[in-house]
Amino acid sequence: MASYDLIVIGTGPGGYVCAIRAAQLGMKVAVVEKNSTLGGTCLNVGCMPSKALLYASELLEEADHSFAKMGIGVGKPKLDLPAMMSFKQEGIDGNVKGVDFLMKKNKIDVLRGTGRIVSAGKVEVKAADGKTEVSETKNIVIATGSDVAKLKGIEIDEKRIVSSTGALSLDKVPSSLLVVGAGVIGLELGSVWRRLGAQVTVVEFLDRILPGMDGEICKQFQRILEKQGVTFKLGAKVTGVDTSGKKLKAQIEAAAGGNPESIEADVVLVAIGRVPYTEGLGLKEAGVTLDNRGRVQTDKHLATNVPGIYAIGDAIVGPMLAHKAEDEGVAVAEIIAGQAGHVNYDVIPGVVYTTPEVASVGKTEEDLKQAGVAYSVGKFPFTANGRSKVNQTTDGLVKILADAKTDRVLGVHIVGREAGEMIHEAAVLMEFGGSAEDLARTCHAHPTRSEAIKEAALGVGKRTIHM
Numbered sequence: 001m002a003s004y005d006l007i008v009i010g011t012g013p014g015g016y017v018c019a020i021r022a023a024q025l026g027m028k029v030a031v032v033e034k035n036s037t038l039g040g041t042c043l044n045v046g047c048m049p050s051k052a053l054l055y056a057s058e059l060l061e062e063a064d065h066s067f068a069k070m071g072i073g074v075g076k077p078k079l080d081l082p083a084m085m086s087f088k089q090e091g092i093d094g095n096v097k098g099v100d101f102l103m104k105k106n107k108i109d110v111l112r113g114t115g116r117i118v119s120a121g122k123v124e125v126k127a128a129d130g131k132t133e134v135s136e137t138k139n140i141v142i143a144t145g146s147d148v149a150k151l152k153g154i155e156i157d158e159k160r161i162v163s164s165t166g167a168l169s170l171d172k173v174p175s176s177l178l179v180v181g182a183g184v185i186g187l188e189l190g191s192v193w194r195r196l197g198a199q200v201t202v203v204e205f206l207d208r209i210l211p212g213m214d215g216e217i218c219k220q221f222q223r224i225l226e227k228q229g230v231t232f233k234l235g236a237k238v239t240g241v242d243t244s245g246k247k248l249k250a251q252i253e254a255a256a257g258g259n260p261e262s263i264e265a266d267v268v269l270v271a272i273g274r275v276p277y278t279e280g281l282g283l284k285e286a287g288v289t290l291d292n293r294g295r296v297q298t299d300k301h302l303a304t305n306v307p308g309i310y311a312i313g314d315a316i317v318g319p320m321l322a323h324k325a326e327d328e329g330v331a332v333a334e335i336i337a338g339q340a341g342h343v344n345y346d347v348i349p350g351v352v353y354t355t356p357e358v359a360s361v362g363k364t365e366e367d368l369k370q371a372g373v374a375y376s377v378g379k380f381p382f383t384a385n386g387r388s389k390v391n392q393t394t395d396g397l398v399k400i401l402a403d404a405k406t407d408r409v410l411g412v413h414i415v416g417r418e419a420g421e422m423i424h425e426a427a428v429l430m431e432f433g434g435s436a437e438d439l440a441r442t443c444h445a446h447p448t449r450s451e452a453i454k455e456a457a458l459g460v461g462k463r464t465i466h467m
């Protein structure tokens with residue numbers, strides 16, 4: 001029987017990163033993966049393919065709408081959807097091969113098949129041909145990720161009624177797309193298909209988009225998306241989809257019930273969240289406790305109630321984000337090695353990769369109001385940022401929230417182009433407990449969009465220069 005210091009079940013960003021860190025720390029490590037490729041949701045059907053399509057579709061839209069006014073004549077750009085899908089697939093292949101390479105480089109065994117915890121210290125792997133093998137291990141990390149949340153009574157066939165997975169691989173542009181859920185997936189993939197030519201309607205249960213992100217920023221963002229042609233039906237729910245005709249007929253009603261109506265669409269994308277995936281893992285038999293939402297319950301050291309079994313990533317509490325899973329992977333490997341690994345959950349950036357992007361780190365204005373924290377606000381719109389003006393990309397603003405007494409930065413929220421790259425100076429500042437004054441006195445290169453962050457920081461002290 002093979003014997004390891006650590007077996008990680010799942011090779012998403014949580015699992016493979018955990019395995020690498022553990023190998024760096026001198027452990028003998030194996031990963032178990034049931035899919036034919038490594039990399040999990042993120043690399044295969046999540047972050048990476050969606051970003052490839054967002055990038056390609058954004059360039060198509062730029063070529064169509066912005067090139068001419070910059071004096072670039074290319075004629076009407078033409079979509080070649082199969083080629084765009086090949087572009088996406090090449091990106092996926094490159095990244096998953098990269099993970100294979102990293103496993104080899106770090107001398108990590110890859111056990112292909114479905115993993116099941118027999119008991120603490122024993123993992124069984126069932127290969128595709130049905131053969132099973134049990135390995136011994138001192139420690140187990142559960143990194144089995146998440147799966148699409150289903151909508152009662154609506155069956156996903158991944159052709160006409162799709163989850164994000166089907167929406168990443170449609171073989172033609174639907175003339176109309178109905179998106180259920182104005183969360184990150186709905187807005188990113190809705191943007192992709194709108195740019196490629198679909199009429200997009202988003203139905204959202206709540207009275208706002210992107211719950212959990214700063215309300216003011218999201219209101220601005222919604223207006224920008226509406227200007228781009230996305231239609232929103234907020235405070236509404238889809239109660240069923242009639243698939244009998246050539247067009248789908250979705251029944252919609254108010255979130256609280258009543259006001260029924262029907263919307264026709266070629267494709268319906270169900271994007272109402274994700275749920276932890278622990279099917280067939282043998283957790284019940286192994287005595288591992290789940291919380292009331294089916295997530296593996298862990299303490300602050302990422303340990304479950306069973307000694308020697310840990311869990312990370314989408315399978316446990318917290319934002320379902322690849323970088324959160326990765327940081328937990330590193331932390332748990334260090335904890336197992338006897339070090340002080342930890343994750344600062346107060347400073348995890350979140351980015352929506354639309355155009356413009358939405359990026360956020362720390363507390364929102366709503367969080368601070370609810371917690372009764374006195375705060376000061378500094379804001380700066382991209383309309384007043386020189387670089388944005390010359391590039392004619394002035395949608396959006398930067399908003400900084402700082403403690404009213406100490407000036408410590410508590411949250412930074414941006415809607416604007418490249419916001420996802422810009423947010424990290426705020427994250428580093430917040431990791432060091434920095435103040436708005438620190439940010440405002442840091443020299444920022446000119447001309448950059450990041451100067452809007454400096455100006456918003458100056459705004460906390462009511463002394464912006466360019467506005």
Ligand code: FAD
Nearest residue numbers: 010012014034040041042046047115145313314320321322
């Ligand atoms: P996963 O990536 O889900 O990996 C789990 C792995 O475990 C899978 O490979 C699965 O096959 C394997 N597995 C499960 N059970 C077993 C078993 N019993 N035996 C063997 N293997 C098993 N996050 C971001 O931060 N940025 C983004 O831009 C972003 N975009 C996204 C876009 C989409 C469309 C989706 C769906 C998600 C996106 N996410 C994004 C979320 C991100 O993908 C997840 O947060 C991340 O993948 C979680 O990592 P993980 O390691 O916990 O699990």
Ligand code: NAI
Nearest residue numbers: 181182183184185186204205237271272273274320351352
């Ligand atoms: P989400 O939780 O972001 O959004 C789901 C939305 O659906 C919410 O606004 C919710 O109010 C709404 N909703 C729920 N039930 C509904 C119903 N019956 N009818 C109408 N609306 C309903 O979930 P999403 O977009 O599916 O994404 C899943 C996860 O993947 C997220 O947790 C996110 O963190 C991650 N992800 C991250 C990305 C990024 O970081 N850029 C990109 C894509 C996904």
